[in-house]
Amino acid sequence: MIALGKYASYVIPAYAVSAVVIGALAADTLARARRWRAEVKRLQQLLGKDEAEL
């Protein structure tokens, strides 16, 4: 692997912040999808609707 040398204090934070932001976007996206899918399922069951409509 490339030796980071004196620039390590710039390269490592750049990769770390990218991992954190992309990870946060992915986690938020998946959590949002799960939450609303579950809510639709719950309401469909409450109304006695067919779950296949999902």
Add this chain to the structure above:
Amino acid sequence: MITALANPKRFMALSRWLAPTLGVIAAALACVGLGMGLNAPPDYQQGSTVLIMFIHVPAAFLGLMAYSCLAASAFFGLVFRHSLADAAARAAAPLGAGFTLLALITGSLWGRPMWGAWWVWDARLTSELILFLFYVGYMALQAAIDDEAKADRAASILALVGAINVPIVHYSVVWWNSLHQGESIFVKGGPLLAAVYLWPLALMSFAYMFAFGALWLVRIRAEVWRRRAGALAVQAARG
């Protein structure tokens, strides 16, 4: 194709398998791209900061691409009044804002050792910051209006106004004297980058693109479910 996808049922069926497929491709491309990038030799001028290029350039590109998707969706939402287009616009905004923020932060982390400054009011940097502010403005405007249809319409108009900034960001290094590097990939006579940097950069750019595609589709699905939940909640309340 757009008309076919505008059918929510068809979209949900397609995105159900397409989103995870794009996610897997993105992860594979990122693994190979990072593997190649982290083993590339240090640049004779930039040293190891050249590694920042592999995450900065794709993030900046995605910031612009996501805004183009947002503006196109907003246009279709305004003209055809299609709820899926509005959902697509809403879904693109946080992703685009995230990638633009990354471009600003990683660019700053590269600029400090190379230019001697965290930030300069250069045409490219300033127009990129304006792009980020348009994303934030779009999301803030939508959150500020209770009536969803009105919020979508107002935010879509703002998104279309902001689309003027997309070519400005892209051509800022051509139109103005800029501290930021000029175009070095899509130039006459071929890329100016050495193959040892070009390949990892290309792979990382595709990885970011596929990742955006996967996340965008999942967010649109979530938005469709959210609207469906709203409609079902109204039915449930009516008994």
